[in-house]
Amino acid sequence: MNNIPNISFKSEKNEKEFEFLNLSQLFAKIRTGLDHDPNKPHRLSFFALLIVTKGSGSHHVDLKEYPLRKGTILKIAKGQVHAFEENPSYDGFLIVFTEEFVLQYFSKSSIEFISHLYNYHISKTAVDGSNFNESFIGQLKDELEAENTYAQKNIVAKLLELYLLKLERLTQADDSPKQLQKHYPLFLEFKNLVEEKYTTTRNVKDYADMLSISTKHLNGIVKEFTLNSAKHFIDNLVILETKRAIASSNYSLKEIGYAVGFDEVTNFTKFFKKHTGNTPKQFKSNL
Numbered sequence: 001m002n003n004i005p006n007i008s009f010k011s012e013k014n015e016k017e018f019e020f021l022n023l024s025q026l027f028a029k030i031r032t033g034l035d036h037d038p039n040k041p042h043r044l045s046f047f048a049l050l051i052v053t054k055g056s057g058s059h060h061v062d063l064k065e066y067p068l069r070k071g072t073i074l075k076i077a078k079g080q081v082h083a084f085e086e087n088p089s090y091d092g093f094l095i096v097f098t099e100e101f102v103l104q105y106f107s108k109s110s111i112e113f114i115s116h117l118y119n120y121h122i123s124k125t126a127v128d129g130s131n132f133n134e135s136f137i138g139q140l141k142d143e144l145e146a147e148n149t150y151a152q153k154n155i156v157a158k159l160l161e162l163y164l165l166k167l168e169r170l171t172q173a174d175d176s177p178k179q180l181q182k183h184y185p186l187f188l189e190f191k192n193l194v195e196e197k198y199t200t201t202r203n204v205k206d207y208a209d210m211l212s213i214s215t216k217h218l219n220g221i222v223k224e225f226t227l228n229s230a231k232h233f234i235d236n237l238v239i240l241e242t243k244r245a246i247a248s249s250n251y252s253l254k255e256i257g258y259a260v261g262f263d264e265v266t267n268f269t270k271f272f273k274k275h276t277g278n279t280p281k282q283f284k285s286n287l
Contacts, residue, residue, distance in 0.1 A: 004041055004042060004043050004081055004244055004245070004248040004249065005036045005042040005043065006042075006043050006045055007036060007042050007043065008045045008046075017097060017098045017100055017104075017153075018095075018096070018098070018101050018153070018157075018160075019097075020093060020095055020140060020144060021093060021094040021095070021096070022093060023050075023088075023090070023091050023092045023093060023094055024091050027084075027088055030084070038083065038084045039083055039084055039085070039086050040083055040248065041060070041063070041081045041082070041083045041247055041248040042081065042082070042083065043079065043080070043081045043244075044077075044078060044079070044080060044081075044082065045078060045079075046078055046096055046097060046098045046099070047076065047077060047096065047097050047099070047102070047117065048074075048076040048082075048094060048095065048096045048097075049073060049074070049075060049076070049094070049096075050068075050072075050073065050074040050076065050092065050093075050094055051072075051073050051092045051093045051094075051095070051129070051137065052068045052069060052070055052072045052073075052090050052091070052092040053070060053091055053092040053093070053133070053134075053137070054070050054090065054091050054092070055068075055069075055070070055088075055089050055090030055091055056068055056069045056070075056089065056090055057085055057088045057089055057090040058085050059074055059082065059083070059084060059085065060082060060085075061074065061076055061080055061081070061082045061125050062080055062082070062244070063081070063240075063243050063247055064125075066125060066126045067126075068090050069090075070130065071128050071129060071130025071133060072126060072127075072128060072129075073126070073127045073128070073129045073133065073167060074125055074126055075116045075120070075123065075124075075125055075126075075127065075167065076125070077116050077117065077118075077120040077123075078099060078117075079195075080120060081244050081248070093137060095140075095160070097160065101157065102117060104157075105153065105154060105157030105158075105161070106157060106161050107161070110161050110164075110165060112184075113165060113168055114164045114165065114168050115168060115171075116168075117164075118188065119188060119191060121191065121226065121233075122226065123168075123171060124171045127167050127170050127171060128170070129166070129167060129170070132163070132166055136159065136163045139159050140156065140159055140160075143155050143156055143159065144156065181224065181225075183221045183224055183225075184225070186211060186213070186221050187221050187222065187224070187225045189211060190207060190211060190218065190221070190222065190230070191233075193207055193210055193211070194207065194233065194234050194237055195237065198234060198237055198238055198241070198260070199259065199260055199261040200261065201261075202231075202234050202235065202238060202261065204218060204219070204229075204230045204231050204234065207230065207234070208230075215230070218230050235271075236275075238260055238261065239272065239275050239276060241260055242256060242257075242260050242272060242280070243283065245259065245260070246280060246283060246284050246287070247284075247287055253265065253268070253269075253280045253281060253284070254268075256268075256280070257269075257280070268280065269281075
């Protein structure tokens with residue numbers, strides 16, 4: 001039901017997995033018109049890194065505004081909703097790459113370290129990478145402009161893989177990344193189940209049954225990674241998807257409530273107000 005455009009990977013150079021874009025060129029292209037409005041929320045079917053090299057501004061990811069300045073990197077995961085500001089006054093680069101690119105060229109151990117690829121819930125969206133952005137961009141440009149293209153895709157992937165690992169290290173407070181903890185695979189399975197089935201059930205026991213574990217064990221696992229209960233995680237996802245739909249569709253609040261799993265608009269309104277402090281109508285009027 002959602003009118004948030006789903007943007008698939010398209011490259012002018014007929015690349016199917018990776019592209020390195022200059023933001024000034026991208027913004028010029030936006031002004032001439034695209035098949036979607038980048039200034040309005042749109043959902044990505046690929047991964048993106050927004051790297052700011054000069055100027056300042058802001059960018060929305062999942063309805064939250066992030067300030068941008070020289071050195072800022074925004075990590076946008078597959079499935080997240082984002083939007084560019086109008087008339088941006090910053091420059092830099094946008095790197096986009098597909099899940100296929102990650103799975104084919106990244107090592108399995110690296111994928112387990114890089115949390116934002118598959119679990120942006122426990123990863124910081126904005127990072128300051130001013131200490132190593134310049135060297136990464138320089139290496140990437142040199143490789144993409146090289147006349148000898150032997151193993152180029154593999155080399156580009158390794159440069160990106162190393163860069164993402166450095167970004168991950170910036171966000172880790174200790175030497176034991178959450179992804180390497182014993183229960184991470186179960187947490188990831190729970191997260192994927194909630195994203196798939198939240199419209200049909202918000203009951204923690206249902207998810208525990210699907211995972212063949214007790215509700216107590218499930219709550220313990222979710223708290224290990226998010227510091228909150230499984231119920232809190234489920235409800236937060238429902239609220240996020242509701243906000244995405246309200247902000248980016250022309251459907252009535254009743255239709256949106258039904259689409260996110262509520263048969264009665266009254267229950268939908270109570271649920272939304274309990275978790276946000278506003279009714280869906282108030283949230284919409286404040287956009």
